[in-house]
Amino acid sequence: MEDEAMWKAMGGVFTCMGGLLFASSLLLTKNAKKVTKRSRPKGMAANASKREGEAYSLKLAALWIAAVVVVIATQAYEWWGPTGYMLIGLFCAVPYVVVPYAFPSEEEAKIPWRERYITKANVWIAIFSFIGNYWYTHYFYRVLKARYTFEAFRLNDVPLCLYLMTHAYFMFYHALSNFVIRWIRDTYAANGFRHFFEWSVIASMSYTTAFGEALTICAFPYYSFEDRNQAYVLGSAFYGIYFLVSYPMFFQVDENAKKAIKSSHYSIQDTIVSALAASMAVLCLLDFVRLSMGVELFAAY
Secondary structure (H helix, E strand, O other): OHHHHHHHHHHHHHHHHHHHHHHHHOOOOEOOOOOOOOOOOOOOOOOHHHHHHHHHHHHHHHHHHHHHHHHHHHOHHHOOHHHHHHHHHHHHHHHHHHHHHHOOOOOHHHOOHHHOHHHHHHHHHHHHHHHHHHHHHHHHHHHOOOEEOOOOOEEOOEEHHHHHHHHHHHHHHHHHHHHHHHHHHHHEOOOHHHHHHHHHHHHHHHHHHHHHHHHHHHHOOOEEOOOHHHHHHHHHHHHHHHHHHHHHHHHOOOOOOOOOOOOOOOOHHHHHHHHHHHHHHHHHHHHHHHHHOOOOOOOOO
């Protein structure tokens, strides 16, 4: 009965989101100026370095997704211990900081590594995912009574392997969200209706991302909640706060850079400041939710 109630609640949430997106899409106006295939496909970045970095982020996701599927299907986590968890975390994260530099395109190779989009993307996501694990996880421990019960090396009571895996997850999620936001801007004329539609899509993507991750991890027995149904319905909204902030802020990195591949809008310093600002905004929003629910953060667990 609890599962049935949860699926009814989720059905209602997604029906409302779908209805909002459909209704708001009817008010949109097509762009008069079309993006031609000669310049770039619709939704793809104008800056070639950013385009290549996003492509790597999507392609490398196939590796870690396959690895996670195999691990869950075979239940390999039952025997490998803390070292095994660290190895799977490294397998997921390391390709993002190795492969793009080992196999750059001819044009990308001409750009100093500090100026490449993939460097900035890695730095931004590394900061955001670290703060998310180090700080935000404790809001899940408190508000949703979540627990990681597997044996692992930990930092601030959060398994270290999750810091690594989150980097891979977030590189993938944010490359996808970049494409969606850009596709909307390429397709529809800029006005109040488009802004409303864009933010509705961002909010829907945020909730869907959070729910999708919660649903896929349910097969892993060592991540538990006091109330799993509440974790799906309300927890997805709680987790979705991360992306409600991060998707539009991450999108801005080098988005306004000129088409010439050597041009760069964001410096490493700009990237760090942006990631820290997004992280602080999420922390405040999570704490506002905690306060509204009357949950004590620092009392003994």
